[in-house]
Amino acid sequence: MKLLKIPFFLLGIVLFLSSCRTEEIQIIDPPIENALVANTTVATLMKNTVAKDGSHDNIIDKASCLSVKLPVTVTVNSKEVTVNDENGYEEIENIFDLFDDDVDSIVISYPIEVILSDYTVKTVNSDEELAVLSQNCKGENEEDDDIECLDFNYPLTASVFNANYEVVLTITVNNDEEMHELIEDLEDYTAVTIDFPFKVILNGDTYIYINNMQELEEAIEAAKNTCDEDDDNDYNDDDCDDCTTNQLIDIFAQCEEWRIDKLEIGGQEFEDYYVGTTVYFRSNNTVKIIKNGDIFEGSWETSGEGNEIKVTINIPNFEKFNKTWYLHEISDYEGEVKVDLRLGDDRLRFESFCNNATTTGDDLSEVLTATNSEWYIEKYLDNTIDETTNFEGYTFLFQTSGIVKAISSTTTDAGMWKSLTSSSKFYLEFTSNEVLQELNDDQWEVISISASQVKLQALSNSGTETDTLIFVKK
Structure with a gap:
């Protein structure tokens, strides 16, 4: 919303030409104590309340003072994700949470657009450009000016007055961005008032009525530190609201x-x-x-x-x-x-x-956990080095509970496994046997599945080498 700004010399001409129709001009003596004045405490509090909150997508940009304009495409731990709404942030976090001991990474597909706290939109072409825009943001969970614990209940009505306290403009404010622009433009007007009473929302669920500017200032001041503003770099702070x-x-x-x-x-x-x-x-x-x-x-x-x-x-x-x-x-x-x-x-x-029981056909989890299924490693290549003999004598039993047992003539080692059918990923994790831990190193990609053979491959050494693992049913 772009506010209409009327120069005072034009206002004088308008008033002179309309002097014979003074009954059409609304003459109001606005209550000065309820005027919204630039650079006052209440104006600053209001501006901080309606500033663009950039914390909801910190899992992507790690910057609470800006937000990435959607849709945006990112690569998360080698999986491409297109974020169209907040469900995309949750999907990123779910991928990060698959393992606690891996190194999570996110790569943004540029160019993107970001929205700053004052609603300015900037085009960003690289991580370096994003870092420049983010350098003035506060760090993770550091206190910042943005107030997220109180919200205005829109629409609100504002009146703009000239030097004679005549209403020259009535504005309907529909959202935070329009309120931010009104506050930014206060110095261009003699006086601005907001129609009282109106409602504000505390912590997202409680409404209270505001009757004047003093009450508004007190309400924002009291509320500004009463909630978790979720300015950390995961999504939704893992809240269980x-x-x-x-x-x-x-x-x-x-x-x-x-x-x-x-x-x-x-x-x-x-x-x-x-x-x-x-x-x-x-x-x-x-x-x-x-x-x-x-x-x-x-x-x-x-x-x-x-x-x-x-x-x-x-x-x-x-x-x-x-x-x-x-x-x-x-x-x-x-x-x-x-x-x-x-x-x-x-x-x-x-x-x-x-x-996992909902999967059908030759899905990996169904094949591996079929009744009386015992598997052995037919081939394990560490890039070009054949290390198959390290696993001779081992029989692998995959259970629907996510447990895998590696049985040799002398030991039984229990580990964990999982199959992500939507991304064709397969994970193995052993902790008590150094030989079997060699299988933990990679996020395996499912290359082929049959009732008697599963072939997996994974990139290692920063993507310059390919490991191969083939299970065959006994």
């Missing part, structure tokens, strides 16, 4: 078998101790754990709502689990379901592949 206990109960009911994907206590990681362990959360608030063939029984319960949902676990012999945790996130990405619990810096995350 919309989580419910029923959602958690349902996800545990739908996914029967769970494994321990993450366990971090006091800065130490313990998930490797639970490789091959299966957890069952039952609807009667009991929980069963099977570890190395032994069965342990305990209880679990949940209460609360949103970010205050508590999950209490009590299982004898599993003291590290036995806390009242807070539900941090429930995610479901390409058949991989995760329930993430936090207590301070401690973390407990369960993972299930319960949705």
